[in-house]
Amino acid sequence: MPAKASRAAFGEALVELGARDDRIVTLDADLSKSTMTARFARTYPGRGFNLGIAESNMIGVGAGLALAGKIPFVCSFACFVVGRFETIRISVAYTGANVKIVGTHAGIAIGEDGYSQMGLEDIACLRALPNVPIIQPADELETRQAVAYAVEHQGPLYLRLTRQSLEPVCPADSRFRLGRWLTLRPGNDVALIASGGTVFNALEAATRLQSEGVSAEVINAASIKPLDEDTLVRAATRTRRVVTVEDHSIFGGLGGAVAETLAEVAPTPLKRLGVTGFGESGDPKGLYAKHGLDPAGIAASVKKFLNR
Amino acid sequence: MADGQLDAIARACRVQIIRMLTHAGSGHPGGSLSVIDLLVTIVFGRLRHDPRRPDWADRDRIVLSKGHAVPALYTVMARAGYFPESQLVTLRQLGSPLQGHPDRVALPGIEAATGSLGQGLSISLGMALGLKLARSPARVYCILGDGEIQEGQVWEAAMAGPKLGQPDHPLDNLTVIVDYNRIQLDDFVAKILDLEPLLAKWQAFGWPVQEIDGHDVAQIGKALDQAEAARGTPALIVAHTVKGKGVSFMENNPEWHGKSPKPAEAIAAIGEILGVSEAAWPDYLRTDATTRALVDELGALDPK
Numbered sequence: 001m002p003a004k005a006s007r008a009a010f011g012e013a014l015v016e017l018g019a020r021d022d023r024i025v026t027l028d029a030d031l032s033k034s035t036m037t038a039r040f041a042r043t044y045p046g047r048g049f050n051l052g053i054a055e056s057n058m059i060g061v062g063a064g065l066a067l068a069g070k071i072p073f074v075c076s077f078a079c080f081v082v083g084r085f086e087t088i089r090i091s092v093a094y095t096g097a098n099v100k101i102v103g104t105h106a107g108i109a110i111g112e113d114g115y116s117q118m119g120l121e122d123i124a125c126l127r128a129l130p131n132v133p134i135i136q137p138a139d140e141l142e143t144r145q146a147v148a149y150a151v152e153h154q155g156p157l158y159l160r161l162t163r164q165s166l167e168p169v170c171p172a173d174s175r176f177r178l179g180r181w182l183t184l185r186p187g188n189d190v191a192l193i194a195s196g197g198t199v200f201n202a203l204e205a206a207t208r209l210q211s212e213g214v215s216a217e218v219i220n221a222a223s224i225k226p227l228d229e230d231t232l233v234r235a236a237t238r239t240r241r242v243v244t245v246e247d248h249s250i251f252g253g254l255g256g257a258v259a260e261t262l263a264e265v266a267p268t269p270l271k272r273l274g275v276t277g278f279g280e281s282g283d284p285k286g287l288y289a290k291h292g293l294d295p296a297g298i299a300a301s302v303k304k305f306l307n308r
Numbered sequence: 309m310a311d312g313q314l315d316a317i318a319r320a321c322r323v324q325i326i327r328m329l330t331h332a333g334s335g336h337p338g339g340s341l342s343v344i345d346l347l348v349t350i351v352f353g354r355l356r357h358d359p360r361r362p363d364w365a366d367r368d369r370i371v372l373s374k375g376h377a378v379p380a381l382y383t384v385m386a387r388a389g390y391f392p393e394s395q396l397v398t399l400r401q402l403g404s405p406l407q408g409h410p411d412r413v414a415l416p417g418i419e420a421a422t423g424s425l426g427q428g429l430s431i432s433l434g435m436a437l438g439l440k441l442a443r444s445p446a447r448v449y450c451i452l453g454d455g456e457i458q459e460g461q462v463w464e465a466a467m468a469g470p471k472l473g474q475p476d477h478p479l480d481n482l483t484v485i486v487d488y489n490r491i492q493l494d495d496f497v498a499k500i501l502d503l504e505p506l507l508a509k510w511q512a513f514g515w516p517v518q519e520i521d522g523h524d525v526a527q528i529g530k531a532l533d534q535a536e537a538a539r540g541t542p543a544l545i546v547a548h549t550v551k552g553k554g555v556s557f558m559e560n561n562p563e564w565h566g567k568s569p570k571p572a573e574a575i576a577a578i579g580e581i582l583g584v585s586e587a588a589w590p591d592y593l594r595t596d597a598t599t600r601a602l603v604d605e606l607g608a609l610d611p612k
Contacts, residue, residue, distance in 0.1 A: 025441075046441075046476060057430045057464035061472070064434020067419070069365065069442060072434075087461065090424040091431055095412050 001140055003165040006196070007104040009143035010161055011036025014073065015043050017151055022047075023071045024151060027062050029055045034163075035075040035104045056084040063097040071098060071151060078103025078119020078160060085125050092156045093129040100150045101126075104161040106136070107247030107275070108291060109197050111164075114281035119160070124252025126158050127225055133178055134225040136160040138199035139168045142222055145176035153178070160196060160224075164284060167200045169220065181228035183235070187217035190302055191235040194245040195221045195254050201288070202245045204295035209302060216302065227257050229265065236268040243271045243302055247293060250274035271305040273298060309352050314525040318348040321383040322554050322581045323602070324396055328379055330574040330606055332400040335408065338564040340380040342489035342522070342549040343372075343451060349528040350449050351384045359389040362416040366446045369419045369435055373428020374453030374487060375409040376566070381418075382406055390417040426459025428452065432482055433465055433472055436542065440477035447536065450484045455492030458501050463513075469542045470514035482542035483535040484515075487522060489551035493565045507546060515544040522547025554581045571606045578602065 018024045018040055026037040026048045041048020051058040055076055062074035074081065081103050082088065092099045106119040126132050135150070135157065137143040143161070150157050174182055184199070185206055194202035199220045206216040217235055221227065236242050242262065244255035255272030262268045275291055288294040292301055321344050329335040350370060351357075357367045372381050379399060386393040391405070398404035405415040409423025420431045432450035439446045456462065473479050488506070490497050497503060507517050516538055520527040528547070535543035551565070552558030555577040569577055582599065584592045593600045 049437075049472070051464075051468055051472075054464035054468065056427075056461040057433075057468055060427050060430020060461065060465065061434035061437065061468070063420075064431040064436070065438040066434070067431070068435050068438025068444075070438050086424055087427055087430075090421050091427045095421045095431075 001168045003167045004140040005163060005165050006137050006140070006143040006161040007036045007163060009140040010102065010147055010159070011039055013144040013147040014040045017148060018044050018047065021071070021151060023069065025049065025065060025070050025072050027051060027058050027072055027074045029053055029058045029076045029080065031076050034077070035102065037073065037075050055080050056087045059084055059087045059099070060091045062099045063091040063095055066097040066099045067095070071100065073100045073102050075102040075104065077105040077117055078122040079117065082119065082122035082125050088126070089129060093132050096131065096155060098154060099156050101156065101158045102161065103158065105163045106160045107162070107197060108279040108287045109162060109164045109247055109284045111284040111287060112281050115279040118279040120249050120275055120279055121252070122160065123224060123248050123254065124256065127252060127257060132156045132158055132225070133223070134158045134160065135178070135222055136196040136224055137176065137222050138196055138220050139166045139170055141168065141172070141174070142170045142176050146222065149176055149178065162197045164197060166197060169199050169203060176222060179223050179226040179228055181223065181231045182220040183217065183231065184220050185216070185218040187215040187239065189215045189239060190241040190243060190306060191217045191219060191239045192243050192245055192298070192302070193219045193221050193232070193254065193258060195224060197247050198245040198293055201293060201295050201298055205298035205302065208295055208299040212303070214302065214306065214308060221254055224254050224257060227261060229261055232258060232261060233266045236262055236266050240268060241306060242268050243273060243305060245293065245298055246274045248274055250276055271301060273301055311525045311529070314348055314352060317352055317387065318345050318525070319581055321348060321380065321387065323578050324383040324386070324393070325379045326555070326569060326574050326577045326581070327602060327606065328382065328396045328399040329568040330571060330609060331397040333568055334400060335379055335568050336376040336566045337558055337568065338491060338551040339374060339377040339453060339487065339489065341553045341555065341558065342551045343374070343377045343487045344380045344383070345523045345525055346451060346485055346487065346528060346547055347380055347384045349525045350532065351388055353529055354532060356446070359417065362390065365442070366444045368447045369449065371420045371422065371428045371432045371435070371448065371450045372410060373422050373450055374425070374456050375423030377453070378410045381410070385417050425453065425456040426461040429462055429465035429469070429484065432484070433469055433479060436479040436482040437473050437477060439481055440473055440479065446481065448482045450482065452484065452486045454486060454488045454490060454497050454503060455500070457486065457503055466510065466513045466515070478540045479542040480539050483532060483545065484542060485545045485547055487549050488546050489549040491551040491560070491562050491565060495562050510544050514541070516541060517544045517546060519546045520548070522549035523553055556580055571609045571611055574606050575603050
């Protein structure tokens with residue numbers, strides 16, 4: 001499989017699933033060309049709704065459609081859709097409405113558009129809601145499986161997707177399951193837990209570290225909530241060092257979730273890699289290098305953390 | 309149902325509103341009393357529903373967007389048979405499905421979790437659209453508070469309402485009613501952030517608008533008929549109401565937006581709602597055992 005953005009894989013998967021299940025509808029707020037639902041709306045006239053630049057109303061309309069039996073995918077940039085947190089909190093989560101919230105353009109990897117368009121706090125916000133699972137697939141295969149899962153899942157759910165292309169990282173026979181992580185590379189000295197667009201970079205970092213005598217395990221944490229406590233604790237107990245790698249604020253994201261669980265269940269030295277401030281404009285590669293999320297930056301942080 | 313019967317039901321519901329709020333020791337009497345005639349006219353005058361099957365796909369739906377007035381909805385639901393009237397006094401108590409604001413999961417028959425103001429119209433648009441797509445004959449009634457309209461999401465929804473679903477699935481299965489009681493928590497709406505010209509605003513957004521007395525069940529019924537007859541568009545009714553309607557010391561007084569009556573105040577309020585003068589009250593209680601029991605029940609509550 002060639003590299004593909006998870007938003008693109010999402011758009012394609014939704015067209016395929018839409019043929020089998022006419023309950024699926026899409027809602028957008030003037031970004032359907034970017035969230036990649038435009039093809040769904042063209043393929044299935046009358047099932048794609050553009051609510052204009054009015055995200056709160058879009059989320060509420062999605063809740064109402066869900067309460068009338070539809071399976072609405074409510075889509076925008078991660079920052080814009082999750083930014084309407086109070087509407088998600090009451091109209092979707094507390095209501096238990098079967099709404100699939102889709103946030104694309106996650107992280108600093110969107111590049112040039114800069115901070116106001118970057119979803120960097122969305123995981124932190126939605127982690128606080130008791131009944132909203134958070135899924136961030138790492139490549140095309142996993143995205144297709146996650147979208148199919150979202151249709152089957154009864155209740156609200158958040159799907160976090162990238163603008164940038166993602167190299168394939170999951171084995172062809174792998175299968176996405178909520179609450180389960182995928183160990184992509186075994187290792188003994190440290191466990192790298194990554195999600196979404198950072199999984200590939202974590203794998204590249206592990207290759208570099210190998211040549212320098214460090215054996216790094218790499219785990220793909222597509223299911224950010226619930227996380228996979230068994231896999232996490234097993235890896236932490238064995239390697240005795242954990243590093244999380246995410247294109248999200250280090251406050252309250254994957255690193256925060258891992259920290260909470262480890263502190264309670266298996267206290268283990270932990271280093272959280274991610275975004276520590278606001279984002280900014282720039283080329284994506286340069287931004288990843290600046291924030292230490294490129295393979296070289298991850299490898300350097302790991303070595304420093306291990307005192308090697 | 310005849311208008312006189314609707315008035316009688318509304319009176320009984322007003323008594324229950326006072327009763328449950330007095331038991332709860334907190335809650336919102338003003339907006340509950342302003343909206344009750346609207347709710348009674350909808351539920352007992354025309355709503356297609358079945359309290360034994362709250363998940364019936366083709367039921368009409370009521371979204372009480374001004375969720376703080378939910379005691380009014382609870383009294384109507386109890387009377388319709390969704391739960392026993394005796395449960396009303398559990399309002400706001402730990403473990404009760406009668407939450408302080410509507411909880412769809414806790415109480416079957418509640419259509420939407422509201423109370424975080426400004427969200428109900430969007431949900432109603434989605435419901436109406438979903439029902440249209442399913443070719444359901446069901447209708448959606450959305451009740452907005454006047455203060456609530458200050459929320460921006462209401463105007464996002466107002467802009468979308470007449471456009472959404474067009475041309476094949478216009479939302480002419482949706483009736484929206486504004487309970488225009490002119491008072492919000494802090495003060496009179498006109499003093500906080502005036503809504504006027506309210507009708508012109510909705511008209512400019514493409515809504516057919518009617519203006520009625522929200523305590524006149526005949527006017528309410530006629531306006532609901534006319535809204536239902538509109539084709540190709542959702543319809544709006546601005547219902548002019550009196551906050552605290554039926555209880556003289558609560559009427560038009562911002563103090564009674566969100567404060568429950570003490571037992572003595574509740575008993576006085578019930579006398580007024582029933583239209584019994586102070587002089588005639590002792591005799592009335594001797595002849596009406598139900599009211600006597602209610603007065604005894606409230607009198608036994610801790611005056612706090």
